[in-house]
Amino acid sequence: KAGVTQTPRYLIKTRGQQVTLSCSPISGHRSVSWYQQTPGQGLQFLFEYFSETQRNKGNFPGRFSGRQFSNSRSEMNVSTLELGDSALYLCASSLEGGTDGYTFGSGTRLTVV
Amino acid sequence: AQTVTQSQPEMSVQEAETVTLSCTYDTSESDYYLFWYKQPPSRQMILVIRQEAYKQQNATENRFSVNFQKAAKSFSLKISDSQLGDAAMYFCAYEETSYDKVIFGPGTSLSVIP
Numbered sequence: 001k002a003g004v005t006q007t008p009r010y011l012i013k014t015r016g017q018q019v020t021l022s023c024s025p026i027s028g029h030r031s032v033s034w035y036q037q038t039p040g041q042g043l044q045f046l047f048e049y050f051s052e053t054q055r056n057k058g059n060f061p062g063r064f065s066g067r068q069f070s071n072s073r074s075e076m077n078v079s080t081l082e083l084g085d086s087a088l089y090l091c092a093s094s095l096e097g098g099t100d101g102y103t104f105g106s107g108t109r110l111t112v113v
Numbered sequence: 114a115q116t117v118t119q120s121q122p123e124m125s126v127q128e129a130e131t132v133t134l135s136c137t138y139d140t141s142e143s144d145y146y147l148f149w150y151k152q153p154p155s156r157q158m159i160l161v162i163r164q165e166a167y168k169q170q171n172a173t174e175n176r177f178s179v180n181f182q183k184a185a186k187s188f189s190l191k192i193s194d195s196q197l198g199d200a201a202m203y204f205c206a207y208e209e210t211s212y213d214k215v216i217f218g219p220g221t222s223l224s225v226i227p
Contacts, residue, residue: 033215043204043217056214090158098208098215099146104158 002027004093006105013112018079021108025072025093032074033098034066037088037107046089049074050097081112115140117207117218125224126195133180134190134221136205143167147181147188148206148215153198161203164188192223200225 005024013019025032034046045058049068066076072093078085088109092102116139126132138147149161164172164181171179176196180189192199205218 035217042219045214045216048214058214088156092158092215099210101148101160101163102150102158102215103160104150106155106157 004091004103004105006089006091006108008108009106011108011110013081013110015081015083015112017081018077019081019110020075020077021089021091021110023074023076023091023093023105025074025091026103029093029095029103030072031094031097032068032072033092033094033102034074034076035090035092036060037090038086043090046076048097055097078110083112086110086112115142115207115209115216117205117216119203119205119218119221121221122219123222123224125226126192126199127226128195128197130195131191131193132195132223134192134203134205134223136188136190136218138186138188138205138207138218140186140207140209142209144210146208146210147179148208149177149179149188149190150204150206150217151199151201152204152220153201158204162190195225197225197227199223 007022031050033048047057052068063079068074088107090107091105118137145166147164152158176193202220204220208215
């Protein structure tokens with residue numbers, strides 16, 4: 001079966017711009033979680049969606065938002081980009097939530113210049 | 114707040130040897146899940162092994178096994194017969210059953226020496 005698909009793989013944006021990242025989970029998975037990965041902070045939880053509802057949110061500013069569609073595909077949006085937003089953004093899908101184990105996508109590498 | 118600690122930022126092992134990666138966590142809960150994830154240089158994170166806290170038996174997946182010490186809040190990963198393909202960053206992770214957030218440790222970078 002198809003894995004978790006994240007698009008695009010790479011992005012270069014300018015400070016102040018906004019960006020939208022997309023994640024298509026494994027068929028049948030209803031939970032999608034987003035993580036930001038940086039060398040300094042490691043993996044930090046952004047938010048988790050289940051059946052179009054945000055169930056949990058990490059400690060990120062309101063510039064970070066997301067949503068999930070009825071087909072379980074998810075998008076995350078970052079507005080007013082800052083240099084510190086440069087990171088690898090990982091999407092992970094699971095059946096009900098992370099307790100059954102995540103399947104990760106390959107990530108989107110965002111560079112803010 | 115729950116935290117996950119991996120005290121070994123880097124480790125190395127000779128091919129075909131055994132290596133153990135350490136992980137400790139802090140929680141006041143009695144029911145939770147623990148995981149080891151592997152992130153090779155290609156960067157796609159892969160689930161290696163999963164342990165349910167209420168199960169006494171240590172989880173095993175082929176060459177990978179864990180030593181789960183609930184009272185000590187310790188969850189180490191043992192890799193037997195190490196292979197070159199085992200070279201990766203390994204993350205220990207924790208999740209409570211009542212939450213939907215997985216907390217990751219800082220990772221251990223494992224090198225395999227031919």
